Each structure stands twice: as structure tokens, then as C-alpha cells.
Amino acid sequence: MSISAPLSSGISAEAVRRRLHGQRFDLPGIVVHVALLLSLLFSLVVLGVLVYDLVSGGWDVFASRFASFLSGTMRFAASESGIAQALRGTLWIGVFVVALAFPFGIGAAVYLEEYAPDNRLTRVIDINIRNLAGVPSIVYGILGFAVFVKTLSGLTGGRSVIAGGITLAILVLPVVIITAAEAIRAVPDDLRQGGYGLGATRWEVTRTQVLPYAAPGILTGTVLSLARALGEAAPLILVGAVVGRLGSNPGLFDIGSLDQRFTALPIVITYWAGLPQPDFRALTAAAIVVVLAIVLAANAAAILMRNRYESKRG
Amino acid sequence: MSRPRGTTVPTHETVAAVSTRPDLRRGDEGEGAGSKPLVFGVEDVSVYYGGFRAVRNVDLAIGQQEITAFIGPSGCGKTTMLRCFNRMNDLIPSARIEGTISYHGVNLYEDGVNPVEVRRRIGMVFQKPNPFPKSIYDNIAYGPRIARLDGDMDELVEQALRRAALWDEVKDRLKDLAMGLSGGQQQRLCIARALAVDPEVILMDEPCSALDPIATGRIEDLMEEIKSSYTIIIVTHNMQQAARVSDRCAFFTAEVNETSDTRTGILVEFDRTEKMFSNPADERTENYVTGRFG
Ligand SMILES: Nc1ncnc2c1ncn2[C@@H]1O[C@H](COP(=O)(O)OP(=O)(O)OP(=O)(O)O)[C@@H](O)[C@H]1O
Ligand SMILES: [Mg+2]
Numbered sequence: 001m002s003i004s005a006p007l008s009s010g011i012s013a014e015a016v017r018r019r020l021h022g023q024r025f026d027l028p029g030i031v032v033h034v035a036l037l038l039s040l041l042f043s044l045v046v047l048g049v050l051v052y053d054l055v056s057g058g059w060d061v062f063a064s065r066f067a068s069f070l071s072g073t074m075r076f077a078a079s080e081s082g083i084a085q086a087l088r089g090t091l092w093i094g095v096f097v098v099a100l101a102f103p104f105g106i107g108a109a110v111y112l113e114e115y116a117p118d119n120r121l122t123r124v125i126d127i128n129i130r131n132l133a134g135v136p137s138i139v140y141g142i143l144g145f146a147v148f149v150k151t152l153s154g155l156t157g158g159r160s161v162i163a164g165g166i167t168l169a170i171l172v173l174p175v176v177i178i179t180a181a182e183a184i185r186a187v188p189d190d191l192r193q194g195g196y197g198l199g200a201t202r203w204e205v206t207r208t209q210v211l212p213y214a215a216p217g218i219l220t221g222t223v224l225s226l227a228r229a230l231g232e233a234a235p236l237i238l239v240g241a242v243v244g245r246l247g248s249n250p251g252l253f254d255i256g257s258l259d260q261r262f263t264a265l266p267i268v269i270t271y272w273a274g275l276p277q278p279d280f281r282a283l284t285a286a287a288i289v290v291v292l293a294i295v296l297a298a299n300a301a302a303i304l305m306r307n308r309y310e311s312k313r314g
Numbered sequence: 315m316s317r318p319r320g321t322t323v324p325t326h327e328t329v330a331a332v333s334t335r336p337d338l339r340r341g342d343e344g345e346g347a348g349s350k351p352l353v354f355g356v357e358d359v360s361v362y363y364g365g366f367r368a369v370r371n372v373d374l375a376i377g378q379q380e381i382t383a384f385i386g387p388s389g390c391g392k393t394t395m396l397r398c399f400n401r402m403n404d405l406i407p408s409a410r411i412e413g414t415i416s417y418h419g420v421n422l423y424e425d426g427v428n429p430v431e432v433r434r435r436i437g438m439v440f441q442k443p444n445p446f447p448k449s450i451y452d453n454i455a456y457g458p459r460i461a462r463l464d465g466d467m468d469e470l471v472e473q474a475l476r477r478a479a480l481w482d483e484v485k486d487r488l489k490d491l492a493m494g495l496s497g498g499q500q501q502r503l504c505i506a507r508a509l510a511v512d513p514e515v516i517l518m519d520e521p522c523s524a525l526d527p528i529a530t531g532r533i534e535d536l537m538e539e540i541k542s543s544y545t546i547i548i549v550t551h552n553m554q555q556a557a558r559v560s561d562r563c564a565f566f567t568a569e570v571n572e573t574s575d576t577r578t579g580i581l582v583e584f585d586r587t588e589k590m591f592s593n594p595a596d597e598r599t600e601n602y603v604t605g606r607f608g
């Protein structure tokens with residue numbers, strides 16, 4: 001038989017079409033699809049209700065006296081109270097976390113992943129850091145009180161924002177290490193091999209290959225841990241944050257008074273929320289909105305930076 | 315080269331004793347590197363991954379400005395052996411090497427040898443293309459920058475890309491990410507990247523396995539062309555390629571160990587390529603190069 005156009009197969013196009021178009025009813029698939037969608041909707045609804053409740057509750061404060069709310073101090077009268085002292089405390093806690101937890105945490109992660117030999121000791125340390133991340137924050141408060149308020153009071157000034165800031169930096173350190181190590185572990189080994197193959201040293205490979213690739217992941221982890229530190233109240237109460245009225249009101253950047261008594265936004269929120277006067281309810285909501293705004297701003301900055309890095313990664 | 319060997323791990327002469335010997339050839343591979351000066355002398359090398367012996371008792375002599383091809387079935391230890399030449403196996407914690415590999419008479423594994431310096435002189439192209447997540451330009455410039463080579467970087471980048479037969483395809487998009495290149499282009503980029511640091515030796519692990527015949531031909535021409543200034547060791551599964559480009563050829567195979575049921579790579583035969591393909595001494599070589607392996 002000569003080679004020519006293939007003969008008709010004998011199956012009609014109609015029959016093939018019927019098979020290809022056939023829709024099998026996929027019940028488990030549909031159930032899973034709906035369940036996943038519902039979980040997402042549930043989270044969104046809860047979040048939406050929360051944000052709506054807070055914003056509407058604090059709206060009067062923002063509308064009538066936004067500036068004096070931000071610049072005012074803690075008073076007996078709700079109409080005169082503001083969060084200046086608390087903002088200052090929270091700002092400095094953020095500074096301590098960024099200045100201490102970020103470099104030490106990322107450094108420890110780089111060491112564990114790139115430098116430490118893969119032996120039992122390293123694994124034991126790794127597991128312990130994971131355990132530390134699960135220790136309740138109140139325990140860090142006790143540590144902060146014993147070490148930074150009592151033992152090192154000469155350095156920190158006792159119940160100061162220095163003691164509080166260092167305590168919270170230590171609190172989030174394990175999380176920073178774990179997330180950074182996770183991001184570093186996700187760097188493809190091909191990149192390291194390529195770098196070493198061209199005669200790069202370990203530090204050169206780390207600096208030019210590993211860290212740029214891991215940067216988005218490291219950034220996400222560090223900013224999340226910053227948000228966590230800014231929202232913590234319990235350990236601060238233990239290291240002596242002032243719950244209630246605070247006499248002094250130094251400027252936002254008055255470094256000289258970092259060793260004085262302090263307060264922070266989560267503390268003020270806790271305090272106001274417990275007061276019987278209904279006027280303070282609006283202040284509580286307004287203060288929470290301010291915390292949320294700070295955390296959102298930090299996250300937005302992280303996302304912007306991450307996008308810049310990721311677009312380079314290709 | 316089917317020298318009988320015991321089944322136990324042989325004891326080795328001390329590393330220092332051999333490292334200074336100018337001529338490392340011994341035993342019956344006397345036809346070694348011929349008239350060319352010796353770049354690498356491999357003597358009784360075995361490589362282990364933990365307790366698993368991946369290759370054993372390899373002796374080789376690699377001549378300067380020659381192309382040496384490593385051929386053999388998958389898993390016989392070609393990559394493992396190749397990575398010993400620039401101490402890339404140091405990066406695998408479980409890997410361990412016995413025996414000596416000397417580079418111009420200096421034992422690469424003696425105390426005080428800095429693997430970073432070794433790798434600057436002995437470059438590598440990997441089995442899988444691994445461009446950096448940077449621009450095409452920065453990929454090529456990476457090595458020279460690390461080595462702090464001075465000179466016109468643009469010129470250097472162009473040179474390297476030209477030699478790897480990639481320049482015409484990428485000259486208008488040097489700032490684009492290297493990940494956007496096709497697989498074959500990526501591999502040529504990796505070759506260009508290795509050439510950019512101007513190494514003395516280039517180790518190529520199946521550099522053409524992702525390339526079409528035209529790009530393969532270009533890479534082969536490239537090897538032919540740069541052979542006068544570089545020493546090249548190439549791993550390949552392509553018999554024609556080995557026959558076409560190499561001066562010398564080493565055939566490895568895996569030998570099943572009855573007691574532990576593991577496979578250990580051995581060097582079956584090492585000779586001039588011509589001889590390996592026309593008149594091999596070992597029957598296993600003949601079966602492999604003629605496609606009757608297995
Ligand atoms: N990092 C490693 N750890 C443990 N064993 C390894 C490692 N790398 C390779 N091996 C083992 O060593 C043996 C030789 O592997 P190698 O990669 O050198 O083979 P190859 O000849 O290059 O094969 P292919 O042609 O498929 O690339 C194999 O049995 C492999 O499983
Ligand atoms: Mg291989």
C-alpha cells in the first residue's frame with residue numbers, strides 16, 4: 001500500500017466530540033472548592049467587621065480632635081487624653097527591635113545555614129530556637145524584669161523603654177532567626193555552586209547570591225515580627241511600663257530620657273479598655289486604629305521592598 | 315586498563331610523597347598524556363559519599379591543551395570525578411576523597427591549598443544550566459568582579475559572549491534577566507561566564523545536553539578553538555561528540571559490589587580517543603562505544 005493520506009479511522013467526529021465534551025460530575029472537587037472559598041470569606045468577614053467596628057468606634061475622636069489626640073498626654077478626662085507618650089514608647093520599641101533583633105537574627109540565621117557544619121550540635125541549636133519561638137511572651141517579660149530592669153539597671157535605668165525595647169527584641173529574635181533561616185534554605189543550591197565554581201569565597205557567595213535571593217523572605221519575616229513586638233502588652237507590663245497616667249512627656253526623639261519610665265500603645269489600650277467611663281471606649285478604638293495603621297505601614301513598606309527584590313529575581 | 319585489584323580499599327602512599335613527583339603516570343596507562351605537558355595527575359583516587367564508595371582507584375593523566383572526554387553510563391561517577399578537579403566536592407559535607415590529584419605537580423588536596431584559588435584557575439560548567447538571577451551582563455561580569463580583574467568590563471563581557479557563540483543573540487538585551495533565555499542559551503551563558511575569568515582549565519559536565527545540534531556544533535567549534543589556550547575535561551553521553559572533539563577519552567562504568575549491592579564507578583580504559591573508538595583494549599569499552607552496552 002502506498003503511503004498517502006491516512007484513511008478515515010472509522011470513528012465519527014461526532015462520537016469523539018461527545019467524549020471530549022463529556023462533563024463528569026466531580027462532587028469532591030466542588031465541595032473542596034466551596035469549602036476553601038468559605039474559609040477565605042470567613043476570615044475576610046471577621047476582619048472586615050473588626051476594622052469597621054474599630055474605625056466607627058474611634059471615628060468621633062479622629063474627626064473632632066485628631067491632632068490633639070496624637071499630641072496629648074494621659075489625663076483623667078477622656079476629652080483631653082492623647083497618645084503622645086504611648087506613641088513615643090512604641091516608636092522606640094520599634095527602633096530597638098529593628099536595631100537589635102534584625103541584625104542579630106539575620107546574622108544568626110546566615111551562620112546556621114551557610115557557615116555552621118551540619119552536625120548534631122547545629123540541629124540541637126536549631127530545634128531549641130524553634131522552641132524559644134513558642135515560649136509565651138509573659139516568660140520573656142519575667143526575663144526582661146530580672147535581667148534588664150534589675151541586674152542591668154545601671155545600663156537601662158530600670159523600668160525604662162530601653163529595658164522594654166531590649167526585652168521585645170529578644171522576644172522576637174527566635175522568630176526572626178527561623179524565618180530568615182527558612183528563606184535562606186529556600187535558595188537554590190545551584191546558585192551557590194555557580195558562585196563557588198567561579199572562585200567566590202563563602203562570604204562572597206553569601207553576599208552576592210544567597211542574601212539577595214533570600215531578601216524577600218527575610219523581609220517578610222522580620223516585618224511580621226516587628227508587628228508582633230509593637231502589639232505586645234504583657235511583657236511590657238512586667239518590665240514596668242506605666243499603666244495609667246505618666247507624669248513626664250519628653251519629645252519623640254528625646255534620647256536623653258530613654259531611661260525614664262515609659263508607656264506604649266498596647267498598654268494604653270489595655271488601660272483605657274478597662275476604664276468604666278464610656279468616653280474612653282472611643283479613645284480605645286482610636287488607639288487601636290493607630291496601632292493598625294503603624295503595622296499596615298510597616299507591611300506596605302515591606303511589600304514594596306519585596307517586589308523590588310522579586311522583580312530582580314525573575 | 316583492567317589491572318586486577320583487591321576488593322578491599324587499597325592503602326595509599328602518603329599524599330606528600332607523590333605530590334611532588336613530576337610524572338605521575340604509573341602502571342600500565344603508560345601512554346598517558348603523550349608529548350603534552352601534564353596538567354593533572356590522578357593517582358589511585360576513590361571518592362566516598364559517607365560510607366558509600368562512588369568511584370574507586372582511578373588513575374588518569376590530563377595533558378595541557380588537550381580535550382579529555384569522560385564517557386560512561388549514568389551513575390558511574392563521571393560528575394563525581396570531575397568535581398574532584400576543582401574541589402567542588404568540598405561543598406558536599408559527606409564527600410571524601412582518597413588518593414592524590416596533582417595540578418602541575420602540586421597535590422590539590424594537600425594542607426594549605428585554598429579551594430577558592432583552585433576554582434579561580436579551574437572553572438566549571440554544570441550539568442544543569444544555572445544562570446544567576448541577575449542580568450545577562452552581570453552574569454558574565456560576576457567572576458571578573460569577584461576576582462577583581464581590571465580592564466574594560468564591557469569588552470570582557472562581549473569577548474566571553476562571543477566565544478560562547480551567544481553574542482549575536484543577546485547583544486541587544488544585555489540588561490535583561492538571564493532567566494529569560496532559553497535552556498540552550500542559558501547553558502552557553504554559563505560557558506561564557508566560566509570563560510570570563512580566563513581559567514586555565516575548564517571542566518564541562520555535559521554542556522550540550524540541553525542544546526540543539528547547531529548550538530552543540532558551535533560549542534564544539536568553541537572547544538576546538540579555545541583548546542590552544544585551555545585544558546578541557548568534558549563529560550558527555552554523546553559518543554559522536556566524544557569522538558569528534560576529544561583527544562583522549564576515559565571510559566567509566568559502574569561495577570556492582572556483590573556483598574553490599576552498591577554500585578561503584580571504575581575507570582575501565584583511558585587512551586587516545588582514536589584508539590578508544592577504533593580499537594579499544596577492553597571489551598566493555600567496545601560494547602559501550604558501539605552501543606552494545608548493557
Ligand atoms: N551528593 C551526593 N551524595 C550521595 N551520593 C551521591 C551524591 N552525588 C552523587 N552520588 C552518587 O554517586 C554516584 C555517581 O554519581 P555521579 O553524579 O557522579 O554520576 P554520573 O556518572 O555523573 O551520572 P550521570 O551521567 O547521570 O550524570 C551515584 O550512585 C550517585 O547516586
Ligand atoms: Mg553527571
